[in-house]
Amino acid sequence: MFWPMDDFLWPFLAGLPLALALPLLGTLLRLRDEWLATLGLAHLAAAAALAGMGLGLAAVWGAPVGAMLGALGKTLARQRNNSVYAVMILGGWSLMLLIAANSALGHALAQALVDGQLYFAGDREAFLAATVALLCLWALPWLTPRLIRARLLPSFERANHLPAWRWHLGFDLLVALTVAVATATLGLMATFALVFVPAWLAFRHAPSWRRAWRFSTGVGIAAYGLAFALALGLDQPFGPVLVLLLVSALILDGFVRRGPRDAGV
Template identity: 55%
Template sequence: MNWEIYADPLFRLPFAAGLLIAGVLPVLGALLMLREEWLAALGLAHLAAAGALLGLAVGAPAMLGASLGALGGGAVKSLGGARGNTAYGFMILIGWSALLLAAANTSAGDALGQAVMDGQIYFAGWTELAAAVLLTGLAVTALPRLMPRLLRARFFPRHDTANRLPAWRWHLGFDLLAAFGVAVGTATLGLLGAFALVLVPAWAAFRIAPGWAWTLWLAGLMGVAAYLAAFVLALGLDQPFGPALTAVCLALGGLIGALSRPAQGRRGA
């Protein structure tokens, strides 16, 4: 393994962009899992991937195309009043179909489609870093306001209706934030790499965290740890980043699952 490559200035911007994304996506994943909408990450990621490829095909930045694709899906889902994973299942089918059709009918479509699937972390520049900074700023600003309302809607679903509160506003706000986060993650880390960061750290945190605040912190920390390990391994071993990140997340999830099983057994006894 060539350790000098990690000091190359070429990889500083990609590393910083991915690190910010890795800290935000697992937190969004915890909220999606709480709402029983964890499939959102995969549905939105497919729409983002299709949007990124279509954007690249017409000369637009991948980040712009991915954002428009995911935000459009999130807005339609939220304004349509859909809840649960069914809507995201349809997003997967729509995004997958559009992605493969675009790849088959555009010049260099196969190469662009593979780049979107694998992730373009090593080619990330100021655009991706700016999008990651914007995502982090939006999450830090919006989540403290949205989270109490989302928790109340989850555990006391009739409260908003009984008090005539405009619940659609915070559901729409979170859906758009999640869509933007998945879009930025997909365009930078790859389709399944972004999905792994949303799903696995949140799932693992739910198994071991003693409370909601701990769930958010542990999910974020595990996402960052998985990203750091994947960046080192993928760059040092010359591997595609998206699959490496997914593999590290799965290994982390498997370890947490194995360690938490005895504790759950003792509680059940």
């Protein structure tokens, strides 16, 4: 092996379930035009993680608090659009840097949350990541048809007096929890990239929803594995390598589809 397996097994196992779960959530967020949700919730999660670390809590315990509060606030405000997430990004970013500037944690730690600190993940992070991934695999088959119906035929829920808040809030909390754990494990931008890029590619190419799930998780896991190996082999930070790989795949796909002249992503 070209990397010391014992040292990096837990980090690898911690990220792998998230590389599976985040693209699945990404397909539904893209369907709902809420893909910016990840970045908004991730910023709140990072701010809460930083605040928690100031109190002696590990990032994976603090992060969900911020993300869940964001999801609940969005539901209570009855807002379901990217504008809300833009507000979360701005608020989370300012809180994160202000907490860092006014505590002993310092700017470097805030930056670590943005960049990702996967190599410091251990069995605790791996356990939490596996738990949220299993939660996604359990809940999504029930949530998905309801969320698709709500997106394409919103009048159906109201006309039939259905308790739609259950699946909308359930999905919001599932996204918040997964994004929070992912932010504390993979880093903010790596989390966003795993939600955003595989789902976009799947929407372009998959012939059905079932295939879109396979396609997006395939892209997510392949990119994660390759990024992990490259980052270790080349001694680079994991987050930027993963994001670069995914963005490259998106650009390459644009070239293949439309030729170099019109290869805008």
